[in-house]
Amino acid sequence: MFAIFVCLAIIFIFPLYWMVISSLRPEGRIFVDAMEIIPSALSLDTYRRLFEEEPYLTWFINSITQTGGYALMGVFLCTTGGYALAKFRFRYRNLLFILILVSQMIPFHLLIVSLFLMIIQMGMAETYQGAIVPLAASPIGIFFMRQYMLAIDDEMLNAARVDGASEYQIFWHIVLPNARPAIATLLILFCIDYWNNLLWPLIVFRNPENFPLAVGIKRLIDQYRQQYDLTMAGSTLATVPVIILFFFLRRQIMEGLATTGTGVK
Amino acid sequence: MLNSLRMPRRLIPGFFHHKKVVPFVFLAPFLTVFLIFKVYPVILAIIMSFQNFQGVKSQDWVGLSNYENVFELVRFSQALTNTTVYTIGTLLVLIPLPLVLAVLLDSGRVVASTVFRVLIFLPALTSLVVAGTVFRLILAKDGFLNLFLEGTLGLDRLRWLEVSELALPSLILIATWRWTGMNILYFNSGLVNIPQELYESAAIDGASPWKMFLSITLPMLRPTTFFVVVLSIIGGYQVFVEPFILYAGGAGPGDGGLTLALLIYRTAFTSFNFGTAAAMGVILALIIFVFSLIQFRFFGVLGRED
Known part of the structure; x- marks a missing residue:
């Protein structure tokens, strides 16, 4: 039984191993040496070329900026909105909640043409706002926050109200600190989501100077000459941050993904 | 605790403290973005599906002709067939395999089960772009898989990326790699909820592990299984990035890797036929809507609400 799982684990890890190894082979050896599962010659030359010949560093920085912007904005919208849905009664609340849940079923491919026209008309093409804002109101994100906020003790909030705290003070000083674990989980999930x-x-982007990593890698592999070495180096560097994050926050990521379904999109 | 609350409350105008206004202040940021970038584009897309576009500007109403075009399109029926076969294929692999693995990992007979869970889960963290590029390398004519088939198993090389019939198997292979760990996670949360007493009393009655799996585990996992099936169908019908990367933005040999989402993207941004792309989007949305309704019907709002 143990042996079966060892084999399985090797099979599942192998493509990732292969990506790293292929990125480290000397130039032109990716296919020639493909039978060398443990390579005899390693070289960091591909990585040097990746940074010198391609705007990889720009893509990496773009990814960090855009991912950060998206995650912060998404978490802000979902935390405030989730709090309103969980702790206040107002007209049309249930209707709105159902609308949000139904919107979760809409495939993004229905929206690509209309959103594309919208960002062009709004002058948001080729901008970070254009990439971030249309994705930021995540239905599953607000649902996740609402579920968490429901568990916050009403008596604690009411006691603060009796003491004369304003609603905004209550949110800042009581709700936010109490929701910290959920906020952290959502932040991580949003980061992985945009990064990938x-x-x-x-x-949104046509100009390579604005690409995030995913679009940049797509460009690398589709150049006139398939540059598998550069692509593998680029893919490796794009994957490493997520894996590192995962090893520090494994429990949160796995539990978060298990409760939000197919990821936060 | 309340010391920190003694702040000048009048920094914010009185209106915003009104009981009826407060919830909408909290709701406003989400609601604004949601209405503008989620609700409105859906309406706009439906409108666009009845229009004909010359470039991005001038458009005129053409009634149902976009839809008629779509259904007359050979590529559309091919995409629909491909996507359906792909979805069924992923179900045939990605339900039984993770279920069995989850049960085995949960049984306490595997040493270091957490390590295996994590290792099998890792692919789920990679971006689909990376999954696509890595498999494009592995499945290449001189790639590792062919060398392995030939050198180790003595089989013939297969032209994974160049033969129409191998497109969907290749895509299903990628799906298996990427989603097995995720589905194990779902089945695991289902397994945790099975009361241990059921197994204990069955053991007293002398039931074999196989018998227990059939008469306790499987029936008790039915809700989870159903949830994963519906999720896989909804995800399967939207498959896009994998074929998009594998076939360099094309659709593979003989359109073998053409999926609905890929066809929508190409209709919109390669042929610039926005009206037809919108009509295809509406059709895809309807397909997904039907499966989501089934999920709603059986699971309450999102499957996991309790």
């Missing part, structure tokens, strides 16, 4: 996203940034 291809479709929307691909539509």
Whole structure:
């Protein structure tokens, strides 16, 4: 039994191993040496070329900026909105909640043409706002926050109200500190989500100077000469941050993904 | 605790403290973005599906002709067939395999089960772009898989990326790699909820592990299984990035890797036929809507609400 799982684990890890190894082979050896599962010659030359011949560093920085912007904005919208849905009664609340849940079923491919026209008309094509804002109101994100906020003790909030705290003080000083674990989880999930996203940034950006990593890697592999070595080096560097994050925050990521379904999109 | 609360409350105008206004202040940021970038584009897309576009500007109403075009399109029926076969294929692999693995990992007979869980889960963290590029390398004519088939197993090389019939198997292979760990996670959370007493009393009655799996585990996992099936169907019908990367933005040999989402993207941004792309989007949305309704019907709002 143990042996079976060892084999399985090797099979599942192998493509990742292969990506790293292929990125480290000397130039032109990716296919020639493909039978060398443990390579005899390693070289960091591909990585040097990746940074010298391609705007990889720019893409990496773009990814960090865009991912950060998206995650912060998404978490802000979902935390405030989730609090309103969980702790206040107001007209049309249930209707709105159902609308948000139904919107979760809409495939993004229905929206690509209309959103594309919208960002062009709004002058948001080729901008970070254009890449971030249309994705930021995540239905599953607000649902996740609402579920968490429901568990916050009403009596604690009411006691503060009796003491004369304003609603905004209550939110800042009581709700936010109590929701910290959920906020952290959502922040991580949003980061992974944008970091790995291809479709929307691909539509928003035409200028390679603005690409995030996913779009940049897509460009690398589709150049006139398939540059597998550069692509593998680029893919490796794009994957490493997520894996590092995962090893520090494994429990949160796995539990977060298990409760939000297919990821936060 | 309340010391920190003694702040001048009148920094914010009185209106915003009104009981009826407060919830909408909290709701406003989400709601604004949601209405502008989620609700409105859906309406706009439906409108666009009845229009004909010359470039991005001038458009005129053409009634149902976009939809008629779509259904007459050979590529559309091919994409629909491909996507359906792909979805069924992923179900055939990605339900039984993770289920069995989850049960085995949960049984306490595997040493270091957490390590295996994590290792099998890792692919789920990679971006689909990376999954696509890595498999494009592995499946290449002189790639590792062919060398392995030939050198180690003595089989013939297969032209994974160049033969129409191998497109969907290749895509299903990628899906298996990427989602097995994720589905194990779902099945695991289902397994945790099975009361241990059921197994204990069955053991007293002398039931074999196989018997227990059939008569306790499987029936008790039915809700989870159903949830994963519906999720896989919804995800399967939207598959895009994998074929998009594998076939360099094309659709593979003989359109073998053409999926609905890929066809929508190409209709919109390669042929610049926005009206037809919108109509295809509406059709895809309807397909997904039907499966989501089934999920709603059986699971309450999002499957996991309790």
